[in-house]
Structures are given as structure tokens and as C-alpha cells.
Amino acid sequence: MESKKPGFVKITGFLSALKVKLLLIGETQVTKVLIVYATDYGSTKRMAEAIASGAHSVPNVVVELKTAEEVTADDMTSSDAVLVGSPVHMGSPDWRVKKFIDTVCGKLWVKDSLIGKVGAVFATGGGFGNAGGGCELTILSLLNNFAELGMIIIPLPKNTPGYALGGLQWAPYGRAHAEDGTPTGLPEERLEAAFHHGANVARVAAALKGQNLFAKPN
Numbered sequence: 328m329e330s331k332k333p334g335f336v337k338i339t340g341f342l343s344a345l346k347v348k349l350l351l352i353g354e355t356q357v358t359k360v361l362i363v364y365a366t367d368y369g370s371t372k373r374m375a376e377a378i379a380s381g382a383h384s385v386p387n388v389v390v391e392l393k394t395a396e397e398v399t400a401d402d403m404t405s406s407d408a409v410l411v412g413s414p415v416h417m418g419s420p421d422w423r424v425k426k427f428i429d430t431v432c433g434k435l436w437v438k439d440s441l442i443g444k445v446g447a448v449f450a451t452g453g454g455f456g457n458a459g460g461g462c463e464l465t466i467l468s469l470l471n472n473f474a475e476l477g478m479i480i481i482p483l484p485k486n487t488p489g490y491a492l493g494g495l496q497w498a499p500y501g502r503a504h505a506e507d508g509t510p511t512g513l514p515e516e517r518l519e520a521a522f523h524h525g526a527n528v529a530r531v532a533a534a535l536k537g538q539n540l541f542a543k544p545n
């Protein structure tokens with residue numbers, strides 16, 4: 328009885344190891360993309376949804392959309408990639424987005440929790456005048472926050488489909504007003520680059536998942 332027990336344990340151990348191995352082979356690695364945004368009139372939300380569809384078009388990617396006011400630290404740490412979008416307000420990011428950066432992200436900065444995650448941004452603006460006031464400053468300010476958090480930043484290459492109408496080298500930018508300030512909303516063609524930005528970010532995050540590339544202190 329005593330002598331059989333170890334043998335039984337051995338076989339069980341072998342079988343369960345095999346089972347775990349088979350489970351791992353059958354298991355597909357899922358990449359999580361989190362999209363955080365603020366909106367008053369719906370344009371930034373529309374762009375967030377276009378980005379979400381792009382990310383969702385990549386196999387084995389799950390996408391979560393949250394407003395800057397509802398996103399939590401757990402949402403951030405459980406994600407492989409985070410995209411943050413803001414309307415341009417007085418030439419800079421919306422205060423709700425800034426509050427999220429200073430509170431949720433600030434605490435994670437202290438713990439180095441976001442280092443090596445993939446980060447990207449997007450913005451919508453009024454575009455009053457030729458270029459609109461502060462779209463690049465808004466985007467750069469958010470990218471600067473991501474650099475501070477040690478994230479791997481994804482730009483928007485100029486050959487991205489839809490770039491001419493909805494792109495800047497930093498990120499998709501959606502002009503929701505005509506040059507004279509007349510509200511136009513965001514037409515579909517201005518969302519095409521956003522769709523591809525979402526897909527690019529998801530593909531990079533899937534490729535880098537679990538890679539742990541950055542040096543760490545001993």
C-alpha cells in the first residue's frame with residue numbers, strides 16, 4: 328500500500344503536467360487594449376470607438392473603453408496597451424484626462440507599474456483657423472505623460488490609410504469644426520486613420536506581450 332502510493336502520485340503528477348502542457352498549447356494568448364477618453368459632445372467618443380474597432384480587428388485582442396472618470400488603476404495594470412484621447416480644451420488636454428493622469432497614472436508611476444506597456448494617444452478639436460489651436464500641444468502633452476510612465480509610444484506613420492484627413496505624425500487628430508468654427512462633427516473619412524491606429528497599437532502590444540524588454544535595477 329505504502330509502496331504503491333508514490334507510484335500513483337508520480338503518474339498523477341505526470342498526467343497533470345501533461346494536462347497543463349496541453350492546456351498551454353491550446354490556450355491562446357489574449358492581448359488587452361484599454362481606451363480611455365473624455366468627451367462633452369461625442370466627437371472624442373466616436374474616435375475612441377473607431378480606434379476600438381481597429382484594435383478589435385486584430386485576432387485575440389480584447390478591447391475595453393472607459394471614460395477618464397471611471398478608469399481605475401486595475402484597468403491600467405491589467406492592460407497590455409493603453410490609448411488616451413482628449414478633446415482640445417484651451418489648447419491643452421481636457422481637465423478630466425489630466426486628472427486621470429495625475430491621480431490614477433501618478434500612483435502607478437511611483438510603482439513603475441506601466442513601464443514597457445504600449446501607449447498611444449488621440450485627440451479631437453475645433454480646428455478654428457487654419458490648424459486649430461493646440462491640437463499638437465494636446466497630443467504631445469499626453470505623449471510626454473506616457474514617456475514619463477516608461478511606456479512604448481506608438482506614432483502614426485504618414486502612409487496610414489486616412490492620414491491626409493485624420494492624421495498627424497503623433498496620432499490621429501479629428502477636426503470636428505470647420506475653419507470658421509461651424510460644428511461639422513467627425514465625418515467617417517476623418518476616422519479611418521483612427522481605426523488603423525487602434526489596429527497598429529493592438530498588433531504591437533500582441534507582439535511585445537510578455538517580452539519584458541527594459542532593463543531593471545538589480
Ligand SMILES: Cc1cc2nc3c(=O)[nH]c(=O)nc-3n(C[C@H](O)[C@H](O)[C@H](O)COP(=O)(O)O)c2cc1C
Nearest residue numbers: 366367368369370371414415417418452453454503
Ligand atoms: C471649453 C472648450 C475649449 C475648447 N478649446 C479648443 C481649443 O483651444 N482648440 C481647438 O481646436 N478646439 C477647442 N475646443 C473644441 C473642442 O476641442 C472640439 O469641439 C472637440 O471635438 C470636442 O470634443 P467632444 O465632442 O468629444 O467633446 C474647445 C471646446 C470647449 C468646450
